[in-house]
Amino acid sequence: MRERTVTPLPGGPADWPAPPWVRTWSTRRGPDLGLQGSTAPELVHQHRQWLAQTLRIRPWWLTQVHGVEVRTDRDEREEGADAAVTRQTGIGCLVLTADCLPVLFCHEREPVVGAAHAGWRGLAAGVLEHTLQAMAVDPAGVLAWLGPAIGPQAFEVGAEVRAHFLRSQPEAGEAFRPGQEGRWWADLPALARLRLARLGVTRIYGGGHCTVRENELFYSYRKEGPGAGRMGHVVWMAEQP
Structure with a gap:
């Protein structure tokens, strides 16, 4: 069951060498931020308001569909977007997860940040590619942080x-190991690293937490089922460089 009490905002910032004007926060088990499938939407709205007030930002809340659409400053779509990119200060690019991989982006010099919701479907379809395209910067200067996901x-x-995955990137085979009865064990963070490296992004951090094996810390849809909550992962700019 989802928690039904408002709790202190858990989690912490991404562990990456981002520029001083870039801020991040990745929540853990505690406040449920997901409206889809929630049995307590009023409480979810309270949690969302509390996150915004605590971090002093205006988060963009997306309705994620495991696709590749990106919300930007010029295209403020919410429905059917799985990534967000902004050049405005105080705007939080935020994605929700409970096993899928959250990826946060910034640039070492340019005032632009982004976030992507990368489950296997979105990852294979190109959500990271679309996010970087929307950032419109040299990928060599981009930093990426991989949040907690199914390991x-x-x-x-x-x-x-x-x-x-192999059809579009043969080297993706190294991110799979054989299972039983023709099935495979997939390394989602490794797949994301391969995609990012192909795009020219080599400064990649995080990716070491498993939402299933560390279920006491993180929500996991695969382990908990439809009643699992959603964590939020957000990046924003506090000031222009």
Whole structure:
């Protein structure tokens, strides 16, 4: 069951060498931030308001669909977006997860930040590519942080998932190891690193927490089912460089 009491904002900032004007926060188990499937939407709204007030930002709340659409300063779509990019201060690019991989972005010099919700479907479809395209900067100067997600010891997929990745990137085979009865264990953070490296992003951090194996700290849809809550991962700029 989802928590029904407002608790102190858990979590912490991303561990990456971002510029001083870039801020981040990644929540853990505690306040449920997800409206989809929630049995207590009023409480979720309270949690969302509390996050915004605590961090002193205006978060962009997306309705995620495992796709590749990106919300930007010029295209303020919320429905059907799985990533966000902004050049405005005080705007929080935020994605929700409970096993999927959250990826936060910034640039070492340019005033731009972004966030992407990268489950295997979105990752394979190109959500990271679309996010970087929306940032419109030299990828060599981009930093990426991978948040908590289902780990390679817990993410078992069918052969069709592996084949889907191999069709567009043959080297993705190194992120899969054989399971039983024709199934495979997939390393979602490794797949993201391969995608980012192909795009020219080599400064990649995080990716070491598994939401299933560390379920006492993180929500996990695969372990908890539809009643699992959602964590929020947000990046914003406190001031222009």
